[in-house]
Amino acid sequence: MTTVGLAVFVFVAFLVPVPLIHWLDSPRRGRTGGPR
Amino acid sequence: MYAGHFAAGLALKAKEPKAPMWGILVGVGLLDLLFGPFVLAGLERVTLTPEISPGFSLDFIDWSHSLVMSIAWSAAFGMFFLRMGGRIAGIMSIAAFSHFLLDLPMHPPDLALWPGSEVHLGLGLWQRFPHGWWFVELAFVALAGAFYVSRARKSDKYGRRSFAVLTIVLLLHVSNSPWLSPL
Numbered sequence: 001m002t003t004v005g006l007a008v009f010v011f012v013a014f015l016v017p018v019p020l021i022h023w024l025d026s027p028r029r030g031r032t033g034g035p036r
Numbered sequence: 037m038y039a040g041h042f043a044a045g046l047a048l049k050a051k052e053p054k055a056p057m058w059g060i061l062v063g064v065g066l067l068d069l070l071f072g073p074f075v076l077a078g079l080e081r082v083t084l085t086p087e088i089s090p091g092f093s094l095d096f097i098d099w100s101h102s103l104v105m106s107i108a109w110s111a112a113f114g115m116f117f118l119r120m121g122g123r124i125a126g127i128m129s130i131a132a133f134s135h136f137l138l139d140l141p142m143h144p145p146d147l148a149l150w151p152g153s154e155v156h157l158g159l160g161l162w163q164r165f166p167h168g169w170w171f172v173e174l175a176f177v178a179l180a181g182a183f184y185v186s187r188a189r190k191s192d193k194y195g196r197r198s199f200a201v202l203t204i205v206l207l208l209h210v211s212n213s214p215w216l217s218p219l
Contacts, residue, residue: 011072014065022058
């Protein structure tokens with residue numbers, strides 16, 4: 001791996017899991033805790 | 037530290053469920069998200085050291101990771117969320133600054149006080165314990181993850197699949213182990 005590869009790798013490693021974890025954490029539909 | 041940053045994010049989410057998870061996760065990784073482009077732009081320098089744990093030497097990371105810049109980035113990041121209220125903005129700033137605090141025990145002394153400072157911080161667990169650091173971080177991931185799961189199971193506002201979330205963070209930690217990491 002090159003230093004450029006390392007820089008890209010670190011950036012991607014911290015960004016890729018974000019949408020998946022956000023989705024798994026999100027509340028069930030209709031159970032947002034707000035008024036229904 | 038890698039998965040430990042995400043684990044800190046989970047604990048912060050459990051502390052303030054109204055804070056958006058994506059924002060917290062971007063916050064805990066913010067300094068490393070800046071580090072990548074800064075290296076590509078030539079503002080920061082890193083050298084690969086395949087024989088020495090953790091596989092690279094962070095020669096100059098003062099613009100993304102110094103104490104003063106960490107405070108500045110954290111404050112700026114929190115301001116993006118001010119429209120959601122001061123408490124959420126504060127949590128986002130804490131999320132971003134947690135990166136510096138969690139890097140302190142792992143990094144060798146490469147965390148400057150400010151850009152160009154000759155004083156550098158870091159306890160160096162990566163180098164002192166080339167394999168042991170992984171278990172220290174695992175303990176933190178387990179503690180923070182357990183806090184998140186225990187709180188999430190009592191709430192319907194977040195943590196829909198809290199076990200899956202914790203599993204992903206644990207898998208990230210496994211992928212970053214001294215035995216499997218590509219670095």
